[in-house]
Amino acid sequence: MADTGTSHVVVVGAGITGLTAAFTLATRHPGVRVTVLEASERVGGKILTTPFAGRPVDCGADAFLARVPEALELCEELGLRQVLTSPAERSALVWARGELRRLPAGLVLGVPTDMDALAASGIVSADGVARAARDLHATEAPAGEPSGAPDGDGDLSVGQLVRGRLGDEVYEQLVAPLLSGVNAGDADQLSVAAGAAQLAAAARRHPSLVRGLREQQAEALAGGADPNAPVFYGIPVGTQTLTDLLLARLTAARVPVHLSCPVEGIEHRGTSVALRTGAGTVEADRVVLCTPAPVAARLLAPLAPDAAAGLGELEYASAAMVTLAVPRAALDHPLDASGFLVGAADRLPTLTACSWASSKWAHLADPDVVVLRVSAGRYGDTAALDLPDDELVAALALDLRTTMGLSAAPVAHRVTRWWDGLPQFRPGHLALVRAWRADVAATAPGIVLAGAAYDGLGLPACVRQGRHAAAEAAATPIA
Numbered sequence: 001m002a003d004t005g006t007s008h009v010v011v012v013g014a015g016i017t018g019l020t021a022a023f024t025l026a027t028r029h030p031g032v033r034v035t036v037l038e039a040s041e042r043v044g045g046k047i048l049t050t051p052f053a054g055r056p057v058d059c060g061a062d063a064f065l066a067r068v069p070e071a072l073e074l075c076e077e078l079g080l081r082q083v084l085t086s087p088a089e090r091s092a093l094v095w096a097r098g099e100l101r102r103l104p105a106g107l108v109l110g111v112p113t114d115m116d117a118l119a120a121s122g123i124v125s126a127d128g129v130a131r132a133a134r135d136l137h138a139t140e141a142p143a144g145e146p147s148g149a150p151d152g153d154g155d156l157s158v159g160q161l162v163r164g165r166l167g168d169e170v171y172e173q174l175v176a177p178l179l180s181g182v183n184a185g186d187a188d189q190l191s192v193a194a195g196a197a198q199l200a201a202a203a204r205r206h207p208s209l210v211r212g213l214r215e216q217q218a219e220a221l222a223g224g225a226d227p228n229a230p231v232f233y234g235i236p237v238g239t240q241t242l243t244d245l246l247l248a249r250l251t252a253a254r255v256p257v258h259l260s261c262p263v264e265g266i267e268h269r270g271t272s273v274a275l276r277t278g279a280g281t282v283e284a285d286r287v288v289l290c291t292p293a294p295v296a297a298r299l300l301a302p303l304a305p306d307a308a309a310g311l312g313e314l315e316y317a318s319a320a321m322v323t324l325a326v327p328r329a330a331l332d333h334p335l336d337a338s339g340f341l342v343g344a345a346d347r348l349p350t351l352t353a354c355s356w357a358s359s360k361w362a363h364l365a366d367p368d369v370v371v372l373r374v375s376a377g378r379y380g381d382t383a384a385l386d387l388p389d390d391e392l393v394a395a396l397a398l399d400l401r402t403t404m405g406l407s408a409a410p411v412a413h414r415v416t417r418w419w420d421g422l423p424q425f426r427p428g429h430l431a432l433v434r435a436w437r438a439d440v441a442a443t444a445p446g447i448v449l450a451g452a453a454y455d456g457l458g459l460p461a462c463v464r465q466g467r468h469a470a471a472e473a474a475a476t477p478i479a
């Protein structure tokens with residue numbers, strides 16, 4: 001898009017979304033002057049890497065999807081492509097029916113496309129396999145499944161879709177653990193369009209969800225997709241390298257990045273926008289607002305009350321990421337996977353998922369010490385996060401004893417609490433986002449919304465939104 005002349009764009013929030021927006025403005029839109037205002041004393045937001053057991057280990061995101069290209073493209077632009085790595089272990093396990101069992105081949109977001117592999121996995125009962133296989137013969141979508149626009153009134157929850165098509169067991173033992181692992185949420189309340197778009201597309205093309213997914217796979221292969229291509233990428237020196245590099249590029253481009261500078265209010269002054277901070281007021285022609293939804297709601301309340309009210313109602317889940325170092329000899333398992341999820345029918349008292357970081361990532365491998373990234377807490381349940389660190393670690397060690405035979409206390413631990421860290425997308429979310437954006441465009445012109453609360457919370461979705469927001473802010477004519 002063509003720029004419309006020199007203007008000042010202020011980016012609020014220096015997580016991956018805001019940094020990408022600022023970097024894009026600075027590098028692709030020479031007519032734009034950029035300033036970044038960040039509330040905390042560091043950039044990166046939910047991306048954080050700190051040393052643990054002598055190595056950089058992520059406290060939050062440790063991988064991003066390869067299939068959605070934007071994060072990979074940003075890494076290329078930053079010169080990170082060569083260092084990217086993919087998981088050394090590609091398979092994962094699930095704690096189901098009293099055992100750690102390997103996820104069957106052919107899963108798409110937890111939905112099995114190979115019924116023989118599903119049966120052999122032992123994750124669901126024979127009745128559960130038979131119920132799932134009935135989907136293959138479906139001639140019409142189950143009664144009650146909405147038929148409207150998939151990202152509008154045709155949206156439904158992942159639970160509604162998968163329970164209706166393949167039955168409760170597949171949903172509870174495979175799909176729910178996998179998707180709940182992404183947003184610490186309840187997949188019975190997760191929008192298919194916003195949280196599992198691939199399932200939405202498959203469900204639309206065929207009354208059998210499995211056949212719809214198989215058709216998608218066949219088409220991708222016919223189009224030249226490599227079935228052995230990595231599904232995820234990670235950065236060996238830590239995901240924070242991405243946000244650190246963005247900051248370095250912004251600094252090199254002389255873009256001011258003000259830390260410990262929370263924006264406290266936004267108002268229109270004639271054709272410009274004034275942002276009030278503790279250090280004074282900053283005038284901008286346009287604002288890219290990349291904060292979590294509650295902050296955006298507060299800042300927009302006087303300007304776009306309808307959008308603000310909607311944003312204020314967006315729910316979040318809190319989760320703890322507990323990193324443990326455990327002596328290899330204290331674990332009774334070959335650790336030949338990237339980690340394990342927990343089936344909904346087999347919930348553990350505290351642990352919700354466990355990534356075997358030193359098996360998953362070659363750069364964290366160590367013959368004597370195993371690094372585990374253990375998750376606790378889920379939407380509506382913060383009991384684990386409320387525990388003091390030592391009690392939380394002890395509770396997780398008990399669950400690791402149940403699942404992996406852990407026989408000794410961890411030799412080191414690090415607890416990271418992500419309070420309200422993960423937005424929850426209910427059915428109809430994408431239609432709401434469109435309405436919020438339309439309201440802001442109409443009543444608060446010059447303000448662009450982007451970030452995990454809107455079109456997807458994964459890193460590629462955040463990067464994509466940062467790119468789009470930058471293009472929009474650069475192109476919007478000054479009122």
Ligand SMILES: Cc1cc2nc3c(=O)[nH]c(=O)nc-3n(C[C@H](O)[C@H](O)[C@H](O)COP(=O)(O)OP(=O)(O)OC[C@H]3O[C@@H](n4cnc5c(N)ncnc54)[C@H](O)[C@@H]3O)c2cc1C
Nearest residue numbers: 013015016017039045046061062262263421451452458459
């Ligand atoms: C535990 C965990 C694990 C995850 N794992 C993965 C993963 O493996 N792969 C993946 O793709 N994604 C993962 N995610 C999701 C992903 O990390 C986040 O969705 C993404 O980083 C959010 O980026 P953002 O820039 O939109 O928001 P944030 O990172 O939340 O950034 C918002 C910024 O706004 C700032 N801010 C707030 N208020 C103000 C204000 N008033 N003024 C100025 N600044 C303000 C905040 O300080 C923050 O820096 C994970 C998330 C969590 C919590």
